[in-house]
Amino acid sequence: MVTPEKSKLYTMAEFIELALKAENADKHFELINGEIIEMSPGRTRNSWFANLIIAAVHRFCDDHNLPYSTSNGDSAFDIQGNTVAPDFAFKRTPMGNEYPDPIAPEWAVEIISPTDKGPDIRAKRQIYLRAGILYWEMYPESQSIDVYAPGQPLRTFNIDDTLDGSDVLPGFTLPVKNIFAR
Numbered sequence: 411m412v413t414p415e416k417s418k419l420y421t422m423a424e425f426i427e428l429a430l431k432a433e434n435a436d437k438h439f440e441l442i443n444g445e446i447i448e449m450s451p452g453r454t455r456n457s458w459f460a461n462l463i464i465a466a467v468h469r470f471c472d473d474h475n476l477p478y479s480t481s482n483g484d485s486a487f488d489i490q491g492n493t494v495a496p497d498f499a500f501k502r503t504p505m506g507n508e509y510p511d512p513i514a515p516e517w518a519v520e521i522i523s524p525t526d527k528g529p530d531i532r533a534k535r536q537i538y539l540r541a542g543i544l545y546w547e548m549y550p551e552s553q554s555i556d557v558y559a560p561g562q563p564l565r566t567f568n569i570d571d572t573l574d575g576s577d578v579l580p581g582f583t584l585p586v587k588n589i590f591a592r
Contacts, residue, residue: 419445420444422441422488425439426510429509429518438484440486440492440534449495455550456483456497457482459503459550459589459590460482460483460521461499462588470579470581476502478501479503479505480498481496481498481515483495483512487499487515490537490541496519497520498521499519500516515543516578517543518538518544518545519545520534520535520546520550522547546554553590554567555567556584556590559577560577567586570586572585
């Protein structure tokens with residue numbers, strides 16, 4: 411396995427070269443502010459949450475004849491020179507075949523695990539916010555979701571609240587309890 415140097419800041423080209431090496435085929439990396447982060451294996455429960463959001467978005471878009479593309483965790487996006495792999499991503503255009511996808515999502519969700527570190531969470535949050543992406547930060551342990559919508563103050567949604575698609579997907583709603591019901 412080829413591993414990144416801890417003290418070096420990487421360019422996007424260097425990151426892509428390292429990430430796509432055959433020795434790293436089973437690894438998942440993100441490039442955050444020039445630092446390569448190896449992602450830990452995903453939690454199946456987090457995949458379940460992301461899939462619930464995906465199913466609700468697919469139903470809504472199909473019912474309203476809206477274009478959409480979604481992904482969960484395996485997709486990497488170039489967002490202003492960073493590469494992130496959100497647990498859920500939405501955009502109205504097709505997902506790209508390039509690595510990382512050069513067209514950023516319009517909406518991203520990160521599901522926060524107990525092992526996630528505060529500085530890493532904040533760094534990724536800032537990437538999404540600077541790019542004007544609707545961003546949900548899910549906290550399964552407290553069954554709450556922080557929503558960062560462009561141009562709006564932070565809103566925290568709890569189990570009895572209902573989320574919405576903001577300006578990205580107007581009319582879309584999803585009760586928080588539908589995500590955390592199991």
